[in-house]
Amino acid sequence: MLSSPSTTSTLPSSLNPNPRRVAMETYWREVQSIEEEKDGDEEEEEEEERKSMDEVELEESWLMEAGLSSLVTGSPTSEAIRPPAEAVLSTLTRQQAATVRKRLDNYNETLRKRNRQPIRDVRDIFSEPDDDSAEQCPSPLPSRAESPPSRSQSPIKTIRRHSTRVRPTLAMFVLEDHLPEQLSPPANTDLGTVPPSACPSHSPPVSQLKPASWLLRGTPYSEGVAEHRRGGACWDCLLLQGDKNGELQFAAVPPSQGLTCADDLCSRDLRRLGFITHIELSTFLLALGVQSKRTRPLWKRTRDSGVFGVPLTSLLENDRKKIPGLKVPVVFQKLLCILEQTGLHTEGILRVPGSAARLKQLRRDLDRCSAAFDWSTIRQVDAAGLLKLFVRELPIPLLTHTHLSTYRAVLGVSSEVHQIQALQLLSLLLPEAHRQVLKALLVFLRKVVFHQEQNRMSLWNVSMVMAPNLFAPNFHGNKSSIAKQQEEMEEAVGGAKLIQLMIRHQDLLWTIPNFLLSQVRQMNQASNQRNLIRTKSHLLKGRTHKNNRSQITELWDGIIRVHAPLHAKVSMAIQLDEQTAVRDITSRFESDGSPAQRLYEVGGNICERRLHPDCRLLDVYRANPRCDWLIKP
Template sequence: MISHVAMETYWREVRSIEEEEEGEEEEEEEEMKSMDEEEALLSTLTRQQAATVRKRLDNYTETLKTRNRQPIRDVRDIFPQVFVPVSPPQSLTAADDLSSCDLTRLGFISHIELSTFLLALGVQTKRTRPPRRRTRDGGVFGVSLNSLLENDRKTFPGVKVPVVFQKLLCILEETGLETEGILRVPGSAARLKSLRRELDRSCGAFDWSAVRQVDAAGLLKLFIRELPTPLLTHTHLSTYRVSSVVHQIQALQLLALLLPEANRDTLRALLVFLRQVVSHQDRNRMSLWNVSMVMAPNLFTCPRHGNKRSIARQREEMEEAVAGAHLVQLMVTHQDLLWTVRQTGRQTDRQTGRETETDRERERDRQGERETDKERERQTGRERERQTGRETLCEGVIRVHAPLHAKVSMAIQLDGQTRARDVIARFGCDTSCSGQHLYEVGGNICERRLHPDCVLLDVYRVNPHCDWMIKP
C-alpha cells in the first residue's frame, strides 16, 4: 500500500480544490446578503415606489448586460490504429474510422460485453446516483461539452474538442512542458477567479496573451471539474474494484466506447497532452505518477479531506485516491489501446448489421406486396439490373468508385497481398499526402475507413456485399 507521504501531491491538490470551492461559497453568501439588504431597503417604500425602483433597476441591469455582451464564440475511437511491426489485418479498426451509426451500435454491444466481463471477474456493478453539478446555459465553465461544441461549430465547422480547452492545452504545450511543477503548482485563487469571470463573460474578445502557464493549468483543471457530466461520465466506477492490471485495461477499452463522442474526443486530447508532460519529466519533475495524482481529484469525485474521520474512513479515502491515480496512470500509458475496436466487438456489430439488413429486406418485401403490379415490376427490374451488375464481377474482384477522380471506377482483382494503399495508388493518389482513404460502405456495416495497410481480401470475405469508395 502506498503511504500517505507518497500521496501528498494528491492531498495537496484536494486541498487546493476545496479552497477554491470555499471561495465560491463565500462569494455566493455575499451576493445573497446584498440581495437581503436590497429587499430591506425596498420594504421602507410604498408598493408603487418599490415597483418603480425595481423597474428602473431592471432596465439599468439590462442596459449593462447589452453593453458588455459579446458574441459567444465556440470555445473549441474499444481501439486508434495500433502501429505494430506486422502490417495490421482487417481485424484492427480505429473508433474514428467508423460511422456514428456503427459507433452507436458498438456502444450497446460494449455495454453488454463489459457487464458480462465484470460479472465473470466477480465485480459487483451497482448503480449509484451521480453527484449533482450546476449546469449553465452560457459561458464556458459548467457548460456541457455538446453545448460548447454546438457554438464552436458555428465558427469552426467540424471541430471535435471545445476551442477553449484546445487553447488552454496549446498555452501549456508552448510554454509549460519544461516548467518544473507544471499542473502541480497552484496559481493565485483570486486571479483564477477573475480569469474565469472574464472567460465566461466574453470568450470571443478574451485576451489569451495575458494568460500565464500557471493560469492555464488552473483553468484547465477547473474546466474539467465543473463539467455538468464528468469527462469519464460515471462509467469508470466499477474499474476501481478490478484487481488485475490487464483486466483493468480491458475494462477501460470497453468503457471508452461507452463514452459520448464529445467526451471521448476531449479525453483523448487531454491524455495526449499528459503524455507530453511526462515525456519532459527530466525538466519539469512531473513523473507519470505525479501527473496521475494531480489529475485524479479533478477527473474523479475526490473525497473530502477533513480532520474528523474514522480510521476506516481514512483507509477508504486512501484506497480511492490510489485507485483514481492508478486509473489515470493506465489511461496515459495505454491511451492508444483505448480508441481501437477489437475484432470480437466488430464481428458482433457486423452480425447485428446482417440481421438489420435482413429485416430491411423483409420490410421491402412487405411493402412490395402492397404496391401496384407496375411498381413491383420496376422494383424487380432495378434489382435484377443490380444483381446482374454484381454477377459480371468474378469471385475476388471488387469495383472501386472514386467520384472525385478523373477515373471514377475501376475493377480490381484481390489477392492476399492487396492492401488499401495499393488500391488508392491505382487511382494516382499517394496516401501519405493526398488525404484520400478507401472506405468499406454498406453490407453488414454502415461505413468504415480502412487503414492503408488493411488486407482487403480479409474485408471482402467478411463483407462480400459492401461497396468500395475512395474519398477524403
C-alpha cells in the first residue's frame, strides 16, 4: 500500500536547499508507487529480456517503414497504400540515398550469406555513381541560412539503458547539472502566441527568443550536419552561441510563412510524409554519429474491452461510434479536464500519490462501464493517478516500441538544437492516435508548469514524475554494483531530459519543416506521372485542350478559382497578390451563425492540406500551381 499524501509529499523545491535532490526523490517515489500498485495483481506474461532483431529482420523492417516494401517482397503494392519505390527514391538527397543504399546493401549481403537470393540488387536501383547523385529535393521557399564558419565538434555522450538491481541512494549521487525550467509561452494555435498576461512572470522576454529558422529552409537536417560530423560547425549549432544559462528557446514562426502542422495533412500525405521522415531521421542520426539498435517489443497482454490496457486505436474506434472525428479517447479527455479545472493550483499535483486501494477500485469501475461512471466522485489525486496509470498500461507504449530506443538514442546527440530536431522527426513518425494523445498530454503538462508558483511543480519535477511512466524503468532484484547504480541514475535523468525538451518545445514537434513537405510534393508528383500519361490522349481532344489552355492562362496571371460546394457562392475567381492571406478568402464565404470556414489546397502535388488563416496564398500557389482551392468547415 502506498503511504498517505501527508507522509509522502516532499517540501516545495523553493524551500528545500537542494532542489536537485528533491527532483530525484520525486522520481524514485514514483517508481516505488508504480511497483506497489502491481503488488497483488496478476503478473503479466512478458519477457524480461528484449532480444535484438537479427540483421534481416532489422533491415527488412527499416525498408518497409521507408515505403520501399516492393524492394523486399518483390511484389507491387496498391498506390493508395504505398507509393511506388521509384517515387520515394526520386525525392531523396545525396545523404538520404546513401542511407537507403547502405541498408539495401546490408540486407542483400545478409540474404546471400544465408543462401537466399535477394529480390533486387542495389545496383539495379542506384545505377548512378555517388558523385552524380545531386540533391533532388525542390525547395518551394528559398533557403534561410548560410553556411557557418567551422568549429570543433563537441564530444558525443551516449546514455545507455541497462537492467539494474536496486535504486541508488540520493546521498551516493548528486546531480551536477540542473536543467533549465523556463518555458516559451503556450500557443492557442499550433504556431500562434498568447497575450503577455497569460505568461508566467519567469518567462523570458520575446526579444530573447531565437527564431526557429531551420524550419523554413529547403535543405534536410542531415545535409546541414555534414560539417558537424567532420569536425566543423553547422549553422544550427550557432544558435546555441550566446546562451549564458544554456537554455534554448524558440519564438513562434509567423503563420504567414506557410508552415504546415501534422494535423493539417490528410492521412495519405501523412503516410508519405512518414516514409521520408523515417529515412531522414536515420540519415540525420547517422550523420551525427548516433546509432539506435532496435529490439523486439515485449509481449504484453492486450484487452479488447474496458479502458486500461486497451490499444489506443481500439479505444478511439469505440468512442467514435458515439462522437465521430474524435482524436483523443474520452476517458483521457475526462481525466485531463478534471485536473485542469481543479488541480493546477494544488500543491504536488501529479507528484503526491493517492490510495492504492482506491485507485484499483476506480480502475475496476472504469473497466466495467466507463459510460456510466460518475466522474463527480473523482478527486484530483485520483485523476492524476488514473492518468499516469492509463499511459503506463498502454499495450503499445505512447512513444511506441518501434521508436522508444531511438528516443533514448537522442540523448547521445551533443547539440540541443539537434536533439529538438530529432524529437521533431520522431513525433512526426508516431501513429496518429499516439501523436494526438501525446500532444494533449504535453499541453496539460505545460499548464502544470505555468502554475508552479501555486502547485510547486517545476518543469524538472514534472519531467521526473512522468519519466517512469513514459520510459518504463527495468529494475529487478536487490543487488547492484556502484557502476550500475550510476547507469540507473543516468536512465532516470535521461528520460526526464527528453520529457523536458518535449514539454518546452512542443509547438515545434508537430510542425512539418519545409524540406519534408517539399519532398512529399515531389513524391506525389512522381506518383501522378503514370496517371498523366494514361490521360494524355484525352487532353489532346479539342474541347479539353481548350479548357486546359484557359486554365494555364489563369494560373500564369495569378488567378485562382475557389470552390465552395456547401455555399450559395459555388465558386469565385480571385486575383492573388503578395499580401493575400487565407482569411481574406474565407471571409467572403462566411455568414452570421455559420461555422468557421477553412481553405484547403487539394490536388496537384498534394492530396489535401488545410491552410492556416494567416498563410500567404501566393507562396502556396507558386509551390502547387495545379491545385484546386476548396472552402469547407
